[in-house]
Structure formats: C-alpha cells, structure tokens
Amino acid sequence: MRLTTPALLATSLLTACAMPQTPLSADPIAVVAAGSLREAMTDIARAHEARTGQKLSLSFAASGLLRERIEKGEAAQVFASADMGHPQRLADAGSWSPPRVFVRNQLCALTQSHLNLTPERLLGALLDPAIRLGTSTPKADPAGDYAWALFRKADAVSTGAYATLDRKALQLTGGPSSPKPPAGRGAYAWVMDQGQADIFLTYCTNAVAAQQEVPRLKIVAVPPQLQVFADYGLTVRRGAHPAAQAFADALLAPSAQAVFARYGFGSP
DSSP, X not given: OOOOHHHHHHHHHHHHHHSOOOOXXXXXEEEEEEGGGHHHHHHHHHHHHHHHOOOEEEEEEOHHHHHHHHHTTOOOSEEEESSSHHHXXXXXXXXXXXXXXXXXXXXXXXXXXXXXXXHHHHHHHHHOXXXXXXXXXXXXXXXXXXXXXXXXXXXXXSTTHHHHHHHHOEEEESSTTXXXXXXXXXXXXXXXXXXXXXXXXXXXXHHHHHHHHSTTOEEEEOOTTTOOEEEEEEEEBTTOOHHHHHXXXXXXXXXXXXXXXXXXXXXX
C-alpha cells in the first residue's frame, strides 16, 4: 500500500519519537579545552545546552597543562586540545578514546603598530636583534611547540636561524608560571598592550581576537615556507556519561563547525 504524504509525515514523526535519545547527566559534563578555543567553544556549549538541556562545565587553559591536570586526577570527561600529542598521550594510557581532529589552525605574527612588515620581511624581523620576539611556552602550550617548529623551518631558509630564534624567544604565555592577564583581558592582547614583545607568534585566531581588543596591533601572515599548521585533537574519557560523547560528536556537526569557522578555524 502506498502511503500518502500526510501518512509519510506521521510515520516519520513516530519513527523520530521512537529513536533513543541520549540520557542527560544530572551533573554537568566537565569539558576542558585549549585557551584558543574559549570564545568558539563557549558559544557552541551554550547552543548545545539550549538544544539538549544538558549542562556543561567548561575550563580553558594551555593544552599541556590540562593534560597534566587530567593525569593528576581531574575528572574531565571531554578534552579538546590544540594539538594531537597531548590527547594521544592520554589515549595511549588506555583511559581515553583515540583522538580525532575536529578543527585546524595556523600561525600568524601579531606585531606592534610601529612595525610595517610584510610576509616576505617577517623572517628578517624575527632575526633582528633589536626586535623582541614573544611566544607561548613549549610543552605546556602547543602554540609554543608550533613556534619552535617554525624556527626549524626558518633554519632551512637561513642557516643558523633556529639557534638565533631559540635563544631570543621570550616565553610569555601558556606556562605554569606565566603571568595571568587581568579579568576580561585576552592573554595576547594584554602582553602586547603592555609592550612585552614587538612580535608575538601565535594562532591566527588568537591574533584576530587580540587585534579586536587592541585595534592598533597588526597581523602579518606567515609565509608558506615557514607556515605551521595545527591539528586540534578531541578525546573522550572511556566510561564517561553518554552525554559527554554526545557533546564531542556535536563539535563535528555542521552547526558547530560554522561557529568555529566564524572565529577563524579551519575544518577537519
């Protein structure tokens, strides 16, 4: 028997109602995420809470510090890292799922207003002894690791560049003892506003946010021969409440990816 359109609609609604729904957790799902994800993840979490009724608890910090907190017993259920290495380390220990890439980022140079740089002149400025170079802290913050990866690429362009950049780089953010910006201030905008560096190598998304906060700052694209791309890894604790996996899956949904894109992230 062929169903009419109203009958088809009724059947679809009955099927949808019969589909199992993810049960809600009485306690908020604990989500820890890289600091560079703060604005986008906050927007996505609010929409997820409104759509599902599931409460979320968000915490942001440098990915390496978050991984250490988890290893010391923090009861996070979802970990969104700015690299693949930290979540893979948790997965290798057996208590977390294999990480999957959920967004991508890349490096930009955030500069003071008095510097008039182009991508072609960026390396020369980085090597200039008179120019202070700021970075995040390697191992604690993947943005610092990506900066050092750029230094290695620079050595292929200019012999000895790695040693020069490794020696002069000021590790100003992302470390366990890095000074914290005042409430309501972004770390990179605050560091540059305080004049702690002339150039800061960070994610392009961070650079855009810093320029919005301090409009006089400039953003310079990293040239292709020096560019470093960042894969962000997502993992869920094994045995976590099903609502944790549901939120992780939601981060890959088109609606969430559109939010990430609005903040400058690339798709996986």
